Amino acid sequence: MLSMTLKRLAIALPSLVGVVIVTFVLTRALPGDPAAYFAGPAATKEAIEQIRSRLGLDRPLPLQFVRYVSDLARGDLGVSLTTGQPVAAEIRTRLPASAELTLLGLIVSMSIAVPLGILAATTPGSFIDHACRVLTTAGVSLPVFFTGLILVYVFYYLLGWAPAPLGRLDIFFSAPPQVTGFYLIDSAIAGDGAVLLASLKQLILPALTLAIFSLAPIARMTRASMLAVLASDFVRTAQASGLAPFTVIVTYAFRNAMLPVVTTLGMVFSFLLGANVLVEKVFAWPGIGSYAVEALIASDFAPVQGFVLTMAIMYVALNLLIDLLYGLIDPRVRLAA
Amino acid sequence: MNRKSSRRSFLKSTSAVAAAAALPAPAVWSPAKAQARQETILAVTEYGPNNFDIHGVGTNRPGYEVSWNCYDRLMSHAKKTLPDGSSSYDRDTFIPELAEEWNLTDTSVTFKLRKDARFHDGTAITARDVKWSFDRAVTVGGFPTFQMKAGSLEKPEQFVVVDDRTLRVDFIRKDNLTMPDLAVIVPAVYHSELVKKSATDKDPWGLEYTKTNIAGGGAYKVTRWQAGTEVVFERNEDWKSGPLPKAKRIVWRQVPSAGNRRALMERGDADISFDLPNKDFAELKQTGKVNVVTNLIGNGIGYIGMNCKNPPFNNVKVRQAVAYAIPYQKIMDAVLFGLAGPMYGGTRGHTQVAWPQPHPYTTDMARAKALMTEAGYAEGFETTLSFDLGFAVVNEPLCVLVQESLAQIGIKVTINKVPGSNWRAELLKKEMPLISNFFSGWLDYPEYFFFWCYHGQNAVFNTMSYQDKDMDALIDAARKAAAEGDTAAYQTSVKGFVDKSFAEVPRIPLFQPTLSAALQKNISGYTYWFHRQLDYRSLVKA
Numbered sequence: 110m111l112s113m114t115l116k117r118l119a120i121a122l123p124s125l126v127g128v129v130i131v132t133f134v135l136t137r138a139l140p141g142d143p144a145a146y147f148a149g150p151a152a153t154k155e156a157i158e159q160i161r162s163r164l165g166l167d168r169p170l171p172l173q174f175v176r177y178v179s180d181l182a183r184g185d186l187g188v189s190l191t192t193g194q195p196v197a198a199e200i201r202t203r204l205p206a207s208a209e210l211t212l213l214g215l216i217v218s219m220s221i222a223v224p225l226g227i228l229a230a231t232t233p234g235s236f237i238d239h240a241c242r243v244l245t246t247a248g249v250s251l252p253v254f255f256t257g258l259i260l261v262y263v264f265y266y267l268l269g270w271a272p273a274p275l276g277r278l279d280i281f282f283s284a285p286p287q288v289t290g291f292y293l294i295d296s297a298i299a300g301d302g303a304v305l306l307a308s309l310k311q312l313i314l315p316a317l318t319l320a321i322f323s324l325a326p327i328a329r330m331t332r333a334s335m336l337a338v339l340a341s342d343f344v345r346t347a348q349a350s351g352l353a354p355f356t357v358i359v360t361y362a363f364r365n366a367m368l369p370v371v372t373t374l375g376m377v378f379s380f381l382l383g384a385n386v387l388v389e390k391v392f393a394w395p396g397i398g399s400y401a402v403e404a405l406i407a408s409d410f411a412p413v414q415g416f417v418l419t420m421a422i423m424y425v426a427l428n429l430l431i432d433l434l435y436g437l438i439d440p441r442v443r444l445a446a
Numbered sequence: 447m448n449r450k451s452s453r454r455s456f457l458k459s460t461s462a463v464a465a466a467a468a469l470p471a472p473a474v475w476s477p478a479k480a481q482a483r484q485e486t487i488l489a490v491t492e493y494g495p496n497n498f499d500i501h502g503v504g505t506n507r508p509g510y511e512v513s514w515n516c517y518d519r520l521m522s523h524a525k526k527t528l529p530d531g532s533s534s535y536d537r538d539t540f541i542p543e544l545a546e547e548w549n550l551t552d553t554s555v556t557f558k559l560r561k562d563a564r565f566h567d568g569t570a571i572t573a574r575d576v577k578w579s580f581d582r583a584v585t586v587g588g589f590p591t592f593q594m595k596a597g598s599l600e601k602p603e604q605f606v607v608v609d610d611r612t613l614r615v616d617f618i619r620k621d622n623l624t625m626p627d628l629a630v631i632v633p634a635v636y637h638s639e640l641v642k643k644s645a646t647d648k649d650p651w652g653l654e655y656t657k658t659n660i661a662g663g664g665a666y667k668v669t670r671w672q673a674g675t676e677v678v679f680e681r682n683e684d685w686k687s688g689p690l691p692k693a694k695r696i697v698w699r700q701v702p703s704a705g706n707r708r709a710l711m712e713r714g715d716a717d718i719s720f721d722l723p724n725k726d727f728a729e730l731k732q733t734g735k736v737n738v739v740t741n742l743i744g745n746g747i748g749y750i751g752m753n754c755k756n757p758p759f760n761n762v763k764v765r766q767a768v769a770y771a772i773p774y775q776k777i778m779d780a781v782l783f784g785l786a787g788p789m790y791g792g793t794r795g796h797t798q799v800a801w802p803q804p805h806p807y808t809t810d811m812a813r814a815k816a817l818m819t820e821a822g823y824a825e826g827f828e829t830t831l832s833f834d835l836g837f838a839v840v841n842e843p844l845c846v847l848v849q850e851s852l853a854q855i856g857i858k859v860t861i862n863k864v865p866g867s868n869w870r871a872e873l874l875k876k877e878m879p880l881i882s883n884f885f886s887g888w889l890d891y892p893e894y895f896f897f898w899c900y901h902g903q904n905a906v907f908n909t910m911s912y913q914d915k916d917m918d919a920l921i922d923a924a925r926k927a928a929a930e931g932d933t934a935a936y937q938t939s940v941k942g943f944v945d946k947s948f949a950e951v952p953r954i955p956l957f958q959p960t961l962s963a964a965l966q967k968n969i970s971g972y973t974y975w976f977h978r979q980l981d982y983r984s985l986v987k988a
Contacts, residue, residue, distance in 0.1 A: 145871035192673035273715040393701040395675040
């Protein structure tokens, strides 16, 4: 297990180096001119040059790169010009916000999609199967910002059940002392029930929005993989042996169908984490996606580089985690390794 | 056994976690919430500050708002009530802020500071702090230095400390804009000793420190800031430079979605929202759930600019033809929803000594076509119309309307959407043939606008590269007459350059934009300011 982990990490290193180089070059190749942007509306050519040299952008690219890498080695991701904060600190506070939302969204999605997929697979062509198809198609074809706005409109504006879409907490609560950065966990650790409830309330609508969007891949994958397993010999044998249908489906079939589902889950999670920009915009969520997009609009290099690097590291870690999970779910994978 | 059990236990534990997550949390209520709500004003806007210091590199507009409320200036403006009942700053009346009185002569102005004024940390504010702050503004470069220069405040030698409480500003030339320029946001007074402690060789003016810390003595202090999310202000209870503000606490949240800002207003959860699209303001006005205050932006104009350096727009007839082919009324109705001042359809020969004012062009396709023929472009030509995507809500429909309309006189327009980050760089190149843009000057004087937008010095705001010796002479004459108080000469020159700008139309003014604010019915005291940000000091929550 340990040697496999180390081997996988070693393989990941070259891709991380590649990511560092590519993001550096790409951000420089963007059409925007940060010096002109930050010189303000009234800038003359001289003022812009002044700013350019102050930002160190007048130096040759290789020199800028050396400086960037040496800063990176010290854990310094630079300072964002749009928010004026160190990028590393911003990512530290924003990544948990995105991760908490995404994880919750994924849990909600899983708890709907997996049973739905199993039901659809056990009774193909039935009413449930069609319902599953319609629901997932609808979910994936509605853009997230649209679903988000509709949910806000109905549950906040019309019914008044949901709290105001004002980010992670209502304005009269302050954030719990940071341990994990996940408000649900941190407020539970601090024993602050009011904050726990408040942050859960804020989470429900955005998590639901994400869940609706990610239903499709999980439900479809569960269904397809279950269909394949249900058609296999050992399931027929189990059925022939007179085992209860529940035992056959859950204990025998589902466990064997889990591998592709877990792979999909990993993909959906990493994809959601980066792609929930729109949800973050709709719910004023201080997450990492909206941070990166705002930086990109202002051609603010440091946060974009920091964001891509963080995401690359997350992907590597996530893939590693999934590989390790494979081993736990299916001993054959572990033995083969 | 070992392998098997680890798999089993893993599968079991995941389902246990899922079950635990589904448990509902207990309900707890906060009794102090209502009280806190009463003392707090919640403002929601799209963007928040990136820097608390207006002297900083690339400080954005929301950053100006922080500076305005947390720092004091020597003087401020009085307020006046406009004909529609809304409140506005009064351009012509200065009131004491940090200075309790001043003595203006032809060569200098001497300010006497308040005895009791203190910075947030309790240190007394002295004339040395004021001088250090002004020195900083004229030296750091970039926007603050530029703005100071607009009022002929250029060199540190101009600021003289007479004694602890007295500061003299010497004039390098007589300039009507010097006094107004001392009351804009830039000449804020900083706690020099505090900032100096954080200054380094690379950063001699301590810009890094003031970026995230308030080193002033203004009416509000920043108590919490999460960039891109919220800023929380508390009232400075020891503020002496004016009547103590009514609102104890201001929470400023960033809500990126305009739809949600509107929903927050309509549900009564937010107290003030500023930057909604005109369409939302127009609809909010009709439903009447919240108060909407709309003010024309002083010295501001949305316009179509034409590059006078290159053909075909170097031909004045082509420019006039375009001016006759713009669908002015449609733009007013469909793009701005009526929330703007019309800048077209004025009467020829009735030029006022004022700016902005309507030009004599109206939509007249027959005349436009005739002018195109006269200019030798009867068959038309192709060109590109560029706009800043950062202001797409107005720009995009506007440009499409212009495109449709120009097609009727044979001008085939391709629309070029420039990303916000690139817009200024593109403007500086001055190569775009046709642009839709907006300019507003803080100092509300016609000659100020023309100096930046039409003068042959070719500042970045002269986006048309318009060069004309007679125009320069008229603008310079107006500035000189204003400084010398020669009213007759001033009026002639202003009328002269306004007429000339209409006759030669290097830029076609389309509309004077408005600034709207949506306020809950229990919020009063909102005032329009030249900087177009909120002044918390006057806000009252009933």
